Amino acid sequence: MIKAITVKNWKYRQAGSEKWKQGRKDAAKSEIQAELIANNEIPSPFIDCHARDIQWVGEKDWEYQSEFQVPKEDQKKRVQILEFNGLDTFCTVNLNGEEILKTDNMFIKYSVDVTKKLKYDEPNKLHLYFKSALVEARRLEKIHGKGHSFNGEVSRTQVRKAQYGWGWDWGDAVMTCGPWQPVRLLSYDAHLRDVYVKVVDPNAQESKIDVQAEIDAPKSADILLDVKVWGPNGNEIEIEPKKQLVSGAKLSVKFPIKEPELWFPRGKGKQPLYTFETTLYSSDGTILDKTTKKVGIRNVELVQEPLEDAEGTSFYFKVNGVPVYCNGSNWIPGHSIPCLFTDDDYKKWIQLAVDGNQNMIRVWGGGYYEDELFYSECDRLGIMVWQDFMFACAAYPAYPEFIASVQNEVETQLKRLRNHCCLSIFAGNNEDYQVAESCNLDWDKDDHSGDYTKTSFPARTIYEKTLPDLCAGLQPDVPYHPGSPWGGKDTSDKTVGDIHQWNVWHGSQEQYQNWYKLGGRFVSEFGMEALPSIKTYEDCITDPTELYAQSESVDFHNKADGFARRLALYVIENLKLQGDDFESMIYTTQLMQAECLSYAYKCWRRRWYGDGKRYSGGAIVWQLNDCCPIASWAIVDFYGRPKLSFYAVKRESTDVGVGMYRNEDSNHDNDSESGIGKPHNYEIHSYNVDIWGVNASLKNIPAKLLVDVYEVESGKLINSLTPADVVLKANQTTEFVKALHLPKGKKVVVYSRVEVDGKILATAADWPQPLKYLKFPDRHVGYEISDGSITLTANKPVKGVQVTVKNRDVFLQDNGFDIFPGDKVVVKGDIKKTDNIGIRYYNM
Structure with a gap:
């Protein structure tokens, strides 16, 4: 059987120093900052303003050293391979004083045959010398010329390393180096280098499977390859042929699985996974190597087809022939020091996406290809993955x-990840075509030669030739898209491909109530910034006198360009400030972010009308997470504390929902795509409201629509529509009410619900805009605490109720909601009767 020794207990030193220092005990993964922090040689970059004090670390070269011992008996093995799963980034490797490897790419797995270089029953010394990637990038830039970039020092484009390490508008520069993935010694006679369970023809009647194995074995040996398959319920599936004689370096075992259980994203079906066990045997029955893959059988398509009554084409996904509207979020690296992001962290964050009703995560191109566990959890939980290749915001x-x-x-990463059914699309880069537009680089859209290396946009060769060819050869079942955004006449074309819509916050800084006219066929980035929890600031700022909204420390924990002006613009334009204390400002920015994102999700999801009319295929918010404690566009902060926007996105992403949008009577525009009127202005006009339902399930849902109209200031119920029988059509949006007229000159809130057999399935409230003009006198929110939940009521309509457990961190299933008279809102979570509960609501 193959034997593996993982190298641990790294020692380190600054290059040229005499003294070695012991790193973290038993750590297999390392980045130099992790070791320096653990030994109190530098402060954490996350605390106070220390990130600027430790920049020197990234400008130095660093050395690592460790020893491992190989038993004498392992000398009998045919091959000894040192496997470097990730070295960050410019590294010279020596084994027992002899150079065996030089690396320059953080994303490649390097394997070195050291069979004749090892010592047995005595220590083998492994030495790693890491050059500063920052210094090397600048050296390479002088050779190959200066490029262009939107974030970070432009020299970063010369280096195949996680680009966010140069600093981004949501994170400090932390220039890492080290063995960021495990180093292992593999000893074997025969080895399964790679096993690809290729689903050739996925369908519900019979799926054809091709298990392709890449094998390192002696040519003269009698070695058998055996494939076993177990179904999702653990039942072994009989296949033929089972065992084959190994001849050559590659072997293919083909067989059908009849009536397979197909994998679907969450909300569209179950997530069954088949277990494929591939084993190498010697002629006497000895197991030489074994690998197990859990694989979902599914077919994924990117559908770009003509639309009825609209220009351009659709952009949406089908899984097993079923159209899927994507509610999701963008994912950046979970930590500025990657080796400190744990398996538990991965599980917690993917579960947060599930708890937020998301069905897609986009792995952004400025980080790194994520750990195997990330994709395994997405397989298990039904999260589709949009995977960028690692190019971001630059001309490479x-x-x-x-x-x-x-x-x-790319070959390293595709072979590593291609058994994961969650993978739904590969995109060549993030915003590099936008850089080309912005910097007037050569981009002849009629030139399809595939070789653009002599132009000022040479990386187009990578995106339109290198990457699609590799994908076609190594993982042809996943659609390829040259970039994000990409499609149409330019990268902002809302009728073809995907777009990044940053004209709210960036660009023209539109009012967020106008998201409906800013949407596209698929919006893969959009967002709004907000401050994180007061607890997060208390965790990362040690000076209590700095805990106010405009302090130097608070500003340092915000890297967005022009954030003070832009955040103030959207807050002042929309919400009444309720005190100048820090917690009030935090609440106000979070409510504003929640309102902003809510408008986007509901406006765009409305346009999922069914065959030929899927004018919008998805909305992927920027962003789910942070890599450090900071104010950003994240809907959950670095410490896993959801902002109010997390819950707003969750409510707008429910399988069954109801939506509303307010139009001006005098300017009502029956847009053929959206059915939504002109944007708001702040004069008194006569308004009407459209009401619709959304249904992600695959069955029609008969229901009753209930609609109440309240005067905001008095809280009086002034109108109730007669309950109407409606049907929420399967897997699409259904219009319920067109242009419900509202009383002129009154500020009223419309409250809609859909009900089945007396049970409310979904609610929505449409409030007059801007919220800052509204007054809420004589409001009272009552609540009762029990173990596991808190129940809230209100005497009049209340906006943006925030429940806070002050004494500890508790994940709540809902927050930032509205309450109407007669409702009992039950918030579940690990709440105890003894908890210190805080209640806040808008204009309290």
Whole structure:
């Protein structure tokens, strides 16, 4: 059987120093900052303003050293391979004083045959010398020329390393180096280098499976390969042929699975996973190597087809022939020091996406290809993954050595990840075509030659030739998209492909009530910034006198360009400030972010009308998470504390929901795509409201629609519509009410519900805009606490109720909601009767 020794207990030193220092005990993964912090040599970059004090670390070279011992008996093994699963980034590797490897790409797995270089029953010394990636990038830039970038120092484009390490508008520069993935010694006679369970023809009647194995074995040996399959319920599936004689380096075992259980994203079905066990045997029955893959059988398509009554084409996904509207979020690296992000962290964060009713996560191109566990959890929980290749916000070089490194990188990652059914699309880059537009680089859309290396946009060769060819050869069942955004006449074309819609916050800084006219066929980025929890600031700022909204420390924990002006613009434009204390400001920015994102999700999801009319295929908010404690566009902060926007997105992403939008009577525009009127202005006009239902399930749902109209200031119920029988059509939006007229000159809130057999399935409230003009006198919110929940009521309509457990961190299933008279809102969570509960609501 194959034997593996993982190298641990790394020692480190600054290059040229005499003294080695012991790193974290038993750590298999390391980045130099993690070791320096653990030994109190530098402060955490997350605390106070220390990130600026530790920049020197990234400018130095660093050395690592460890020893491992190989038993004498392992000398009998045919091959000894040192496997470097990730070295960050420019590394010279020595084994027992002999150089065995030089690396320059963080994303490549390097394997070195050290069979004749090992010592047995005595220590083997492994030495790693890491050059500063920052210094190397600047050196390479002088050779290959300066490029362009939107974030971070432009020299970063020369290096195949996680780009966010140069600093981004949501994170400090933390220039890491080290063995960021495990180093292992593999000893074997025969080895399964790679096993790909290729689903050739996924369908519900019979799916054809091709288990492709890449094998390292002696040519003369009699070695058998055996494949076993177990169904999702653990029942073994008989297949033929089972065992085959190994001849050569590659072997394919083909067989059908009849009536397979198909994998669906959450909300569309179950997530059954088949277990494929591939084993190498010697002629005497000895197991030489074994690998197990859990694989979902599914077919994923990117549908770009003509639309009825609209220009351009659709952009949405089908899984097993079922159209899927994508409610999701963008994912950035979970930590500025990757080796400190744990398995438990991955599980917690993917579960947060599930708790937020999301069905897609986009792995953004400025970080790194995520850990295996990330994709396994997405497989298990039914989260589709949009996977960018690691290029972001820049014009990259494309000289031969660079392309060769990218090819090696992509082959490494596709082979590692291609058994994961969650993978739904590969995108060549993040916003690099936008950089090309912004910087007037060569981009002839009629040139399809595939070789653009002599132009000022040479990386187009990578995105339109290198990457699609590799994907077609290694994982042809996943659609490829040249970039994000990409499609149409330019990257902002709302009728073809996907867009990043940043004209709220960035760009023209539109009012967020106008999201409906800013949407596209698929919006893969949009967002609004908000401050994180007061607890998060208390965790990362040690000076209590700095805990106010405009302090130097608070400003330092915000990297967004022009954040003070832009955040103030959206707050002042929309919400009444309720005190100048820090917690009030935090609440106000979070409510504003929640309102902003709620408008986007409901406006765009409305446009999912069914066959030929899927004018919008999804909304992927920027962003789910943070890599450090900071104010950003994240809907959950670094410490896992959801902002109010997390819950707003969750409510707008329910399988069954109701939506509303307010229009001006005098300017009502029956847009053929949206059915939504002109944007609001702040004069008194006569308004009407559209009401619709959304249903992600695959069955029609007969229901009753209930609609009440309240005067905001008095809280009086002034109108109730007669309950109407409606049907929420399967897997689409259904219009219920067109232009419900509202009383002129009155500020009224419309409260809608859909009910089945007396049970409320979904609610929505449409409030007059802007909220800052509204007054809420004589409001009272009552609540009762029990173990596991808190129940809230209100005497009049109340906006943006926030429940806070002050004495500890508790994840609540709902927050930031509205309450109407007669409702009992039950918030579940790990609440105790003894908890210190805080209640806040808008204009309290």
